[in-house]
Amino acid sequence: MTDMTDAAPSRPMPVWVIATIAGVFGLFYAYAVWNALAFLLIQATGPLGLNGYGWALLLSAVIFPLIAFAIAFWLGYRRRAGEFAAALLAGLGLVAVFWLNVVGYATVYGASLLGG
Secondary structure, eight states: OOOGGGSOOOOOOOHHHHHHHHHHHHHHHHHHHHHHHHHHHHHHTSSSOBOHHHHHHHHHHHHHHHHHHHHHHHHHTTSOHHHHHHHHHHHHHHHHHHHHHHHHHHHHSGGGGBOO
């Protein structure tokens, strides 16, 4: 019976593969950041501005994709290419759900975010 510890360690992915996969997914994460930043600026420069809760919520929508990308990259860059891409895709799914929650909250309870 073979033990998994006896198996030879797999070769690490070449740096260009890691950079290519991370770059492709990074564009989607960057789009999420850009979209959240545009929404924040539109709301902040409106006639009523934002209160503290509005700033916190909309800034978290800007920062969350950066944190999700960093965690997904950290979890996946030492794995095989498919697993690395799956980790980044899962993080992107979390970013999309978080963004939809922010937009949904701003749509329904938008008045609680306004007024500086």
